[in-house]
Amino acid sequence: MRFLLAILLLLFPTPLLAQWKQAETERFRVYADMPERQLEQRARLLEDFHALLVRATGRNLPDGAPRLDVFLLQDIADATPWRAVDPRVSGFYRAGAGRISAFALEAVPGSRTPGLAQTLLLHEYAHHFLLGASRNAYPAWYVEGFAEYYSTARFGTERIEYGLPSPVRSATLARTAWIPLERLLARDPSLLRGDESAIFYAQSWLLTHYLFRAPGMRDRLSAYLKAYSGGADPVEAFREHIDPDFRGFEAKLRRYGVREATYSRFNRIEAPATSVRLSTLPTAASVLLLPMTALEYGVPFDKREAALADIRERAARYPDEPLSQRALALGELQLGSPIVAAELLDQQLSRSPDDADLLRWRAQAARMIVQKNGFETARGYLLRAMEADPQDWRTLIAYSRLYRSTSQPMPDSALDALLRAYNLAPQVTDVVLDTALALSNAGRTGEAARVLEPLAWAPHGGPAAELAQRMLAKARAGDVPGVQGQVEDLRRQQIVTGSVGRGR
Missing domain, CATH: 1.25.40 (Serine Threonine Protein Phosphatase 5, Tetratricopeptide repeat)
Structure with missing residues (x-):
């Protein structure tokens, strides 16, 4: 009988669970189910890209800025287990009250464009950098154009290139009717969705490319962005600071895209090698890592009951693993009973008394439970969390919200x-x-x-x-x-x- 069972298992193997790994650098935590060497290369790529953005813009993220969590996925829907996601989406960036993360596909199915998955990953980080390194307001076309412009960068062993052509955006510009410039510049959020989104991204890339690289345009762009950030009408500010003749400007833009666009290349400078710490996550991460991430962003009200049942079922598969116990506590805290969450968190804090996440969650539970001294109890947990990790912005805002x-x-x-x-x-x-x-x-x-x-x-x-x-x-x-x-x-x-x- 045992022999027969063994034969059946060979003939009908069980599905392989994801074996999540983590690569941690100075600025990133990259998660993926891929070979360690490949994961390490992705982490080094992101550090290279950060250095390029610092060099090109003259800006940087603030000292102590949190590492960005980056998830490389085989199916983008895995990032949002209780929310529908447009199947055309290949990556996104999300800065929420619980965490800041970027999600991107490991590879884009059916794509004939070399390096498209890398381009998408760099695009998402460019958003994070622009938002974190500057306190200015930017128009939609510039936010997306900035990310598109730098996302085509290529990093060789001896040289780095950026401002390269975008085959996808160039093809869209060639075969699709353009959005009138006046509408592209206006505050029209509908352009970011639906059928016009592809041409919006393509025109945003070309417009940013032109204003970054065409002679005399950088200073005009700076004046325009300053006026925009100050609340000026985006269309009139463009006429005043860049070009009042929209028809003539569009003709120059088309000509630039076809014949005049350039890119930059420079030699790598000898620098200390990026330190990358690789680790394999516990088995429970195969079923809990992404759902826990989704919990921290919040669950739609009509999905809360199903999400809590899902978390309980997943955690029950690995009841003795600490990650399962954390997931249960977080699920109860966000979706179920704060009293149950407090009990689970107390058990874990007895083993890990300086865990900043557990302390922050325990403070939240104390605020949710109607009890005497709830304020002081929560304050005590948050002070301990701040001592354990003084740079965790989530603990800092939680402490401020007590008042x-x-x-x-x-x-x-x-x-x-x-x-x-x-x-x-x-x-x-x-x-x-x-x-x-x-x-x-x-x-x-x-x-x-x-x-x-x-x-x-x-x-x-x-x-x-x-x-x-x-x-x-x-x-x-x-x-x-x-x-x-x-x-x-x-x-x-x-x-x-x-x-x-x-x-x-």
């Missing part, structure tokens, strides 16, 4: 923690809005306005960008009650619609 008020200034210690969180993670919407409100409450409306500007005109900002625009108008006018009123209106709307405080 958050729509109308009252924060204590100096809380405001200091919030400003540190903003310096480390300006890409995160919640951090921006909290910081702007706290600065306004402190009477520092000019600073609040500068914090709000990038979000107010963010191309993917959605409702948060609309709120930031309203807050920005009030902050620029020095209207502290007006800023507070915008936040109060939002909270009342959230309570009515059930998007806050339900399902706990």
